[in-house]
Amino acid sequence: MRAVAVIGFKGSGKTTVASYIVGELKRRGLRVAAVKHAHGGISVNDEDSGRLFGAGADRVIAVSDDVVEEYRRSRASLWEVISQLRGFDFAVFEGFKSEFPGVRLAVARNVEEARELLTPLTVAITGRVAKEDHSGLPVPVFDLESEGERLVDFLLEKAFEPLPGLNCGFCRYGSCVALAEAVARGEAGHGECTVLSSKVKLLVDGKPVELNPFVQDVFRNVVFALVGSLKGVGSSPSRVELRVER
Template identity: 40%
Template sequence: MWEALWKLSGFDFVVVEGFKETFYGAKIIVANELEEADKLFDPLVIAFSGKIANSGLKEYKGIPVVKTENIKEIVNIIEKRAFTPPAGLNCGKCNFSNCKSLSIAILKNEATIDECLLMKQLETRLFVNGIEVKLNPFVSLVFKNVIMGLVNSLKGVENPSEVEVKIKLI
């Protein structure tokens, strides 16, 4: 998996499927029916696609509906609306109640990712056999988000300021 992510590190955007409840970035809902779109809808949706687009619907809930095969239009929407999501720790240090609230404000152009203090402060470094492996920004962000997502889900862990992980292979 990491090899695939490394190959993608030069791209401006990466589209990932899933993470319906835990991702605080811009979302495109791919749905078969409007009921499914309603079920998945949240304020971070920037477009709808899938079989619902075949009905001729151009807009739903004020959000564009785009046929899946219309890649240029989907890319255009992503380029205009997507943003770097916040760290996902819901620490409240940004003056928003949680990361989703900050993301909604970013999507409405009422805030910027610079307001996420953890994104500014977190540094990711990888050492293998005591030697530092330099990480490009994309891989660094992936490491940080995966580790912090796991740490954040642990009971009893609140507002970590530093996380250290050591893995000894036997």
């Protein structure tokens, strides 16, 4: 799954840009997910499902012929969200301008804002700044109105699978953002991520759970030790799959 974070200050037009990218990617036949960072909390609608949630339900699901709307009370870190979306072709994240471990598209109203949003992971800029002199900016600037398709072409070329965001500290770069910056520069690959390259995979209710190397070793050693003690099992099995139901 490739992904991009659409970043910018409040009122810059991030949602407009993110919506355009999602629509254009869908037009090209991709399976697309979108994630919005809601800084001020989430406004629940006044329809029946929202009223049920507001009444205190821990989870509300409204089902129609082609859409499922869900509210649930939960806490989720960025890495948990990224992990759950890996079956999609592309994901568009709106916000997460400091912690997103992948490429970023800055939406800026002027050159000053654009410079504030520049990071080693900012691959392009769009927004009202495209209408003024932006010749001094170090990355491409796209006018969404006239160059929207070119912008999406560029993002498809530059975007890569985001790192887990666990910041486990086991790779030589020390954090997922630092490793993502090295990937963007062409100095590293995803194989250096000790989580993505893990030979231990954990699914809980069908959802993948990323494991840092210490936890991987615990799972691996315990499972192989238990299985190796069973009659009829070879002394050194190379692959074990275990499914447990409550």
